[in-house]
Each structure stands twice: as structure tokens, then as C-alpha cells.
Amino acid sequence: MAAGQAAHEGANVTLLEKKNIPGRKLRITGRGRCNLTNIAEVSEFVKHFGKNGKFLRQAFARFFSSDLIDFFNQIGLATKIERGGRVFPESDRAQDVADALLTWIKSQNVRIHTETSINKIITDDDRITGAVTDAKRAIEAEAVIIATGGLSYSLTGSTGDGYRLAKSVGHTIVPTRPSLVPLETGVHFPQHLMGLRLKNVSASLYVNGRKTAQEFGEMEFTDYGLDGPIVLTLSRNAVEPLEHGSKVEISIDLKPALDHNKLDARLLRDIDRHGKMHFNNLLKELLPMQLIPTCMESVQIVPEKSAHQISAEERKRLRLWLKDFRLNISGHRSYDEAIITAGGISLKEIDPRTMESRLVKGLYFCGEVLDLDGDTGGYNLQEAFSTGWLAGRSAAKADPNS
Ligand SMILES: Cc1cc2nc3c(=O)[nH]c(=O)nc-3n(C[C@H](O)[C@H](O)[C@H](O)COP(=O)(O)OP(=O)(O)OC[C@H]3O[C@@H](n4cnc5c(N)ncnc54)[C@H](O)[C@@H]3O)c2cc1C
Known part of the structure; x- marks a missing residue:
């Protein structure tokens, strides 16, 4: 997006891509369907990025x-809106999104x-003068846009190079994490739960015994623990x-539609109806x-006990469970299984109106390399596209020919 927009504004643009094709990550997004944005209002949208979300207001404006x-529709990609305001290509193919972008940037005469790989950026007196590739080829440039992504799914090309490049010219990197x-x-995980998918459940996160977040929706059990949207x-x-090193737990409410009183009434009804x-x-x-073996083990009720023999105390244990x-929760998976990298280039050192570095003139950043990470739902790609659009348009102004 950054390269295409800069070229669209008349700049002479070269796109340097580490992999054999640009946009490899884009091609696997949204389980191969690419949830490219969300139609939430701006005020709602920025909340999905936590405290750093306000940085995006200028780009979103x-x-x-x-x-x-509109942009994708104009370049020939039809889109559709699904549950939760999520936007997908009508074809349900992430490949189509990446191909449409690639065709478009070629039409804008971007050299690809x-x-x-960019290995080094060259500056002179706090102004960018170019970049050096891994083959030690120096490329002169009035502006350089770093759009190298984070550290997640490194096979797609994002191996954290942008952090190193930014650091080399004095930028601060907010510590990254998946x-x-x-x-x-952990080891006590009941293996027989593997593969189980739960829909319409509520899950809460507890840190040192205090509830810090809650989500409603789908989750699944894997061989190592938990996955799925919530x-x-x-x-x-x-x-x-x-x-x-804090104590982290996830509490699953398997009956979120019923409060304790209603659930108790439901249990009593079931017991009445199926007494024997x-x-x-x-x-x-x-x-x-x-889930039945785990439940039985937790509530400690004899499996062969008839329903009508279940005591009030046992019924309470079942309801609470x-x-x-x-x-x-004993840990998390690595960057290679993380959808996004949190942390990154400090936003304090970037002008949100242009995406230009406040330290080096002519140096721009966009996308996941920045200290921005959002929820699932199309937020992260919109962030990358919006900051890319703005970086491309701003950088084009540095080109005397544009
Ligand atoms: C499995 C998965 C599914 C996802 N699904 C969604 C989704 O449906 N919706 C959503 O909003 N977000 C989704 N995301 C997140 C989204 O893909 C990222 O936020 C987004 O791709 C970030 O874009 P980017 O351009 O900043 O970085 P990237 O897409 O990572 O692109 C960085 C590019 O820079 C190249 N590069 C890296 N270093 C160098 C170098 N030194 N020189 C030259 N080139 C270099 C890389 O090869 C790569 O092509 C998903 C992520 C994953 C991993």
C-alpha cells in the first residue's frame, strides 16, 4: 500500500521484498479468507488498540x-461484510487481496x-540518503519507508529486521512480545479434551486471582492448551x-446464558425429569x-449415582463448575504461532500526521513494525493499510519529481 500510494502520487518507487513475492503474510490472513478491515466507527476502532490507539486517529482521518x-472495489476486488462488521473479499480468498494489490502496484510503475532484503539504511546529518541490500547494493533514495512487519510467522518474511534498522539510527524499540x-x-492438561471446540461460551482471564478480561464466543482445545478466537x-x-511470573488462569463459563439461579433451576428440572x-x-x-470425564473428576460425584440421589451440595458443586x-495457564506459544507482535518502534518518535521519523528526515514507518497491536476482527490490517497509505503519500512529497 505504501509503495503503491507513493508511486500514485508521482514518486519514483522501488519496492524491496525479502521473499519471492510481496505479501506472503497477507495471503494466509483470516484462515485464508483475509479479514481486511472492520466497519466499526473510528472511536470504537481505536479502542481495539488499547492505549496506543489514539496515535492512529490522524491516519484514520x-x-x-x-x-x-472503496479502494479495493476500484481495483477490482469485491468485498462483503460479515458478523461483527468484519470485511472479507467476496471470493473468500486472501490470495485475491494480495494479487489485486500486486497488480495495482505494478500498474503504478513500482519497480519490485x-x-x-534491506540490510542497512544510510543517513547523512539526520537525513536519509538511501539503503543497502543484503547483496551490498546501495540504493540512493530521498525517502525510505520501513514496512517490514514484526516477528510473528517468520516464514512469511517478518523476522524483526525493521527493529534493527530503526535502532541503528537511534530509534527506541518498545520491548516486543507475541x-x-x-x-x-501445562502438564496437567487433560489430553482427552484435544480437538474439542466450544461455541457460545464466555471465558475470563484471571491474573493473580483478579479478573482482567472477558470474551464471549468460540474456543478450542489443542494438544498443548487453548486456541480459538476468544x-x-x-x-x-x-x-x-x-x-x-504472575499466576494466570482462564475460567470458562459453559452456561453463560444462565445465571446461577436459572442454572440451578435447570439442573433441578433435569434431575426431576431423569431421576433414575x-x-x-x-x-x-x-x-x-x-468434557464429561473432566467434569466428573472435578465435581467428584460418583458416575453411577442416580440423578435423584444427587445431594444439594453435589448439585452446587456441579453448578459452580x-x-x-x-x-x-502455564505459558504461551512462540512468535511463530502469534498473529501479531506487540511492542515495536516507539510511537513517541513518529509523527502521526505523516508517519515520518522525528529523528531522521525522510525515514518513514508503517504497519506492524510500529508499537501497535490490535484485536482480531480486521483491525490490524486496517492499521497496516492506513499507516501504509499515509507513509506512502507523505514520502512521495520528498521526491522532487512527484
Ligand atoms: C496467520 C495470520 C492471520 C492473520 N489474519 C489477519 C486478519 O484476518 N485480519 C487482520 O486484520 N490481521 C490479520 N493478521 C495480522 C496481519 O497479517 C498483520 O498485521 C499485517 O500483515 C502487518 O502488515 P505489515 O505490512 O506491517 O507486515 P507483513 O505483512 O509482515 O509484511 C512485511 C514484509 O516485509 C518483508 N521484509 C521483512 N524484512 C525485510 C527486509 N529487511 N527487507 C525487505 N523486505 C523485508 C517481509 O518479507 C514481508 O513481506 C494475521 C496474521 C497472521 C500471522
Whole structure:
């Protein structure tokens, strides 16, 4: 987006791409469908980036979700809006998004050098003068835009080079960590839960016994722990405490539509209706099969006990477990399984009106390399596209020919 916009404004642009094709990550986004943005209002949108979200207001004022949708429609990619305001290509193919962009930047006469990494940026008196590739080729430039992404899914090309390049000219890097990342539950994790998907559940994150976040939706159990949309979102608040050694737990409310009173009434009704049924069979009315052994172990009720023999105390234990199935979180997966990298180039050193470095004239940054990370839902790509748009347009002004 940055390269195409700079060229669109008349600049003479060369795109240096480390991999064999630009946009490899874009091609795998949204489970291959690319959730390219979200139609939430700006005030709502920026909240999905936490305290740093306000930095994006200027970029969003220039190029926001409706502009992005118009842009893609104009370059031949039809889009559709789904649940939660998420926007996808009508074809459901992330490849189509990347291909449309690539075709467009070629039409803007951007020169593309693939399998070429920037290794160094060259400055003179706090002004950019060019960059050096891994083949030690120096390229002179009036402006350089760093759009190298973060550290997640490194096979797509994002290996943190931008942090090193920025640091080499004096930028501060806010310590990075994986975000939107699956969570591990340690050695005591019940393996028979592997593969289980839960829909319409509520999950809460507890740090040192204090509830810090809550999400409603889908999650799944893996061989190491937990994954799925609500777990990824909760991970945004889990990674830092885990790295500081705090006690982190996830509590799953398996019956979020029923409060304690209603759930108790439901349990009593089931017990009345199926008085002779064994407890383990009664649970089939309440839970997916895979969860039954874990439930029985936790509530300590004899499986062969008839429903009508279940005491009030046992019924209470069952109700409390259904509302608070708690798992200890022992760690998180690595960058290679993280949707996004949190931390990055300090926003204090970037002008939000242009994306230009406040330290080096002619140096611009955009996308995930910045200290910005958002929730799932199309927020991160819009951030990358908006800051890319702004960096490209601003950098073009540095080209005397544009
Ligand atoms: C599996 C997965 C699914 C995702 N799904 C979604 C989604 O549906 N919606 C959403 O909003 N976000 C999603 N994201 C997040 C989103 O993909 C990123 O936020 C976004 O791609 C960041 O864009 P970027 O251009 O900053 O970095 P990247 O997309 O990582 O691109 C950086 C590029 O720079 C190149 N590069 C790196 N170093 C150098 C160098 N030294 N020289 C030259 N080139 C270099 C890389 O090869 C790469 O092509 C997903 C992420 C992952 C991993």
C-alpha cells in the first residue's frame, strides 16, 4: 500500500521484498479468507488498540475502512461484510487481496525487487540518503519507508529486521512480545479434551486471582492448551503477566446464558425429569461428551449415582463448575504461532500526521513494525493499510519529481 500510494502520487518507487513475492503474510490472513478491515466507527476502532490507539486517529482521518473498501472495489476486488462488521473479499480468498494489490502496484510503475532484503539504511546529518541490500547494493533514495512487519510467522518474511534498522539510527524499540497467541495449559492438561471446540461460551482471564478480561464466543482445545478466537483475544492481556511470573488462569463459563439461579433451576428440572438416570448420562444433557470425564473428576460425584440421589451440595458443586471451569495457564506459544507482535518502534518518535521519523528526515514507518497491536476482527490490517497509505503519500512529497 505504501509503495503503491507513493508511486500514485508521482514518486519514483522501488519496492524491496525479502521473499519471492510481496505479501506472503497477507495471503494466509483470516484462515485464508483475509479479514481486511472492520466497519466499526473510528472511536470504537481505536479502542481495539488499547492505549496506543489514539496515535492512529490522524491516519484514520485520511484513509479509513470505507476508503479501503472503496479502494479495493476500484481495483477490482469485491468485498462483503460479515458478523461483527468484519470485511472479507467476496471470493473468500486472501490470495485475491494480495494479487489485486500486486497488480495495482505494478500498474503504478513500482519497480519490485524480490528476494532482496534491506540490510542497512544510510543517513547523512539526520537525513536519509538511501539503503543497502543484503547483496551490498546501495540504493540512493530521498525517502525510505520501513514496512517490514514484526516477528510473528517468520516464514512469511517478518523476522524483526525493521527493529534493527530503526535502532541503528537511534530509534527506541518498545520491548516486543507475541500477541493474539494460543495459550499453554501445562502438564496437567487433560489430553482427552484435544480437538474439542466450544461455541457460545464466555471465558475470563484471571491474573493473580483478579479478573482482567472477558470474551464471549468460540474456543478450542489443542494438544498443548487453548486456541480459538476468544483465547487469542484474551492472550493480549495474558502474555505480559505470564512473562512476569504472575499466576494466570482462564475460567470458562459453559452456561453463560444462565445465571446461577436459572442454572440451578435447570439442573433441578433435569434431575426431576431423569431421576433414575446415572449422573454420567445426565451430564450428556448438559455438556459435550469430551468434557464429561473432566467434569466428573472435578465435581467428584460418583458416575453411577442416580440423578435423584444427587445431594444439594453435589448439585452446587456441579453448578459452580459449569460456571467456572478453570484452567491454569502455564505459558504461551512462540512468535511463530502469534498473529501479531506487540511492542515495536516507539510511537513517541513518529509523527502521526505523516508517519515520518522525528529523528531522521525522510525515514518513514508503517504497519506492524510500529508499537501497535490490535484485536482480531480486521483491525490490524486496517492499521497496516492506513499507516501504509499515509507513509506512502507523505514520502512521495520528498521526491522532487512527484
Ligand atoms: C496467520 C495470520 C492471520 C492473520 N489474519 C489477519 C486478519 O484476518 N485480519 C487482520 O486484520 N490481521 C490479520 N493478521 C495480522 C496481519 O497479517 C498483520 O498485521 C499485517 O500483515 C502487518 O502488515 P505489515 O505490512 O506491517 O507486515 P507483513 O505483512 O509482515 O509484511 C512485511 C514484509 O516485509 C518483508 N521484509 C521483512 N524484512 C525485510 C527486509 N529487511 N527487507 C525487505 N523486505 C523485508 C517481509 O518479507 C514481508 O513481506 C494475521 C496474521 C497472521 C500471522
